[in-house]
Amino acid sequence: MKLLSLACCIAFSLVLCVTAVRAAPAGSLITNLPGFEGRLPSQHHAGYVSINGKPTGKKNLFYYFVASQRNPSKDPVVLWLNGGPGCSSFDGFVYEHGPFNFQPGNSGGSFPILQLNPYSWSKVSNIIYLDSPCGVGLSYSDNPSNYVTGDIQTTSDTHAFLLKWFELYPEFQANPFYISGESYAGVYVPMLASEVIKAIEGNQQPSINFKGYLVGNGIADDVFDGNGLVPFAFGMGLISIDIFADCQATCQGKYYDPPNPTCEKNLRRVSQASVAGSWTICADRVDYTTEVDSMLPYHKNLTARGYRALIYSGDHDSVVPFTGTQAWTRSLGYKIVEQWRSWLSNEQVAGYLQAYDKNLTFLTIKGAGHMVPQYKPRESLDFFTRWLDGKPI
Template sequence: MKIVFQLPVYFSLLVFVSCYGGNGYDPLENALKNQRSRASVLNHVSNEELTTELLNSPVYMSPQDGLKEVDKISSLPGEPAGTDFDQYSGYVTVDPNHGRALFYYLAESPVNSSTNPLVLWLNGGPGCSSFGNGAMMELGPFRVNSDNATLSRNKYAWNNVANVLFLESPAGVGFSYSNTSSDYETGDKQTAKDSYTFLINWLERFPEYKTRDFYITGESYAGHYVPQLAQLVLQNNKITNQTVINLKGIALGNAYVDHETGKTGMYDFFWTHTIISDEIHKGISSNCNFSEGATITDACIEYQYEAYAAKSNIYFYDIYAPLCSPFSNSAPSISGFDPCTENYILGYLNTPAVQHSLHAKPVQWESCNYLIGSNWKDMPLTVLPVIQELMASGISVWIYSGDTDGRVPVTASRYAINKLKTSVKIPWYPWMYQGEVGGYVVGYQNLTFVTIRGAGHFVPSYQPGRALAFFASFLKGKLPTYH
């Protein structure tokens, strides 16, 4: 693993660089491993502690007059001719004393932008970029071509049906930064607080969105970010002198929401998809108790090591996808997704002209910041109680899962939903897209679960058409159709 220096204008931060899931790098396991190694400093907080602290924290507000016009992107280098929607990007200060600012990118809709909802997208990690990974690799309006210099239009971009706001959070991720080095040791509490502060200030900068229907979406470790932020929005909406955000729903993709089911679901997926042997699976089942407070035995640790070794050289974020390799001539996967896409994004976003057009501070941009996850300070072992609270609040709560993801697989999502103990209203059925099964769906009481067939961890990357169809259904509040 190589080392580079990331230089947010005012000081240097040493980071280990790795593509999200590339070369064996697993940002979620990195964070969990470092949590275990610092177990004596018990940094797993309860959801109640997190909520109480956030509600008692004042929200920083600053004047935003004229900043929207400054943030408008005239054009991105290499963008295709005929780009027919407005784009904005820049920074919102969330802590002036520390010099902490979060970077955003807004892609408005080509049609009906003045009435379409506002959707916030968050990537996870923790420590991975919502702009580079989310916008440029998954659901944004452009994909980077193999020349690292030009863009092509993503006809299945989510801004076709919504105005999509990508937030790089927390500080130290992507183009977001702080002038205070200690801010890079952060966690769930600070991330939720800063994201809410960002939203309140961003809505002052873009006041036309203040009354718009608002949704929060994200994947992976955003299974923590999204519910925690949604909870904070709903609770702060009750404060009379606070901006009311018109939150209508959340969608969690291949989301890490519960430690026990996340672990059990992953190893069961490995076994049922022929990645690990019967012996390794039996060893994990017999020796591992992943529930909160349980002792992790040496035998459990050893069998987990064996499982990771057994999976060998596959991209377990999409277990059937080819790897990016100089020997494979970058052959696309079955879904048509180029496995070397992250390399193209890395080259493009580190071009000075691109950073200038984005109004970004000069920086060595990386897909994920290794040290953010390594120094993660607080992490509830489960956010299922928060999800239950959101289900009871009346907003729409959807969980979706690409079914070829091995990292936070469909089994983990199903086990987590079982722990929610909600009743089935509409039984499991196949939903259709262009005459084929797009996936499967079940409607629970106050919860919808959707699978996307043939998609890995980054659902819109691998199945963009099916992902857009699912997303449009989510915004309409209607289950994907059977016919």
């Protein structure tokens, strides 16, 4: 947690730099950061985009934008959203695929030492890290009632942010645009993508050149995700064959919706064998309501329209097990165009994939947990680059 607190100090220092220039991209240019010596490898911007929060007042959404180190004028713009709901996208910036690796400073309370991350996703894309919904991370409102939100309001607010962001940065309007995220962003991403498409079809300006989306270890459907845990836990050796057999016999495959008290008792035995602690980077002031049980209709609609989709899973994640994700991608009923096969990174098997018609790909990453780029940074940059560039993974 020491590293996290130091990273938060950096975030706070950024706020001090940009509070006077919230809606002015030229003024929000970051030229140096505490703890980093030398020239930044690409342009960085940070600031606030204010959106109308009638009748309760405006919401101020914080973003950190990293221009591509390859070809910013041509490379895709990628929006990154961490999940929770209630987790700051500085989670992804600090621990996963941001431009820096953070090392603790030499003494207590000092800024961390920043070193360039050789596997940053900004190597091949422009990337926006957004703290969403309002109340998460550095995003705030003068009215605490704006921290009461849910799936639908968050979608609307994030879309409003995007429209204003592209107005502030018109030079990126023609770039291919992708939406990405992990965990509860399995809800954020397809719902936001659907809102973006609706605006495109309604000729809303500014026009966004939306091409597709990526979801990592994302929740998608209560039934599929819920039913995936028990077989995952058994396959990973987290529960014994006896517990697994008892669950099979008493639950009859209904692990998400236990049909009887004996099944419930056996499922408690499963949960007691893989207990996770709390994640402190997530905000507790956001009062969030889950409003949509299944993302499958959204995925079906998006892919049927031809938008590209990469659904990836770390195969050691018990929060959203790959077993459930593999099952729901298959349940969409699309024709398989690439049978289950391995994919390589650094001449090693890095995972497996199955590709479907309608530009849908399901991919696993060997040995990765819930936050894939944190565990497998090199492999993550490899599949991210190949997929964005339209090359075989």
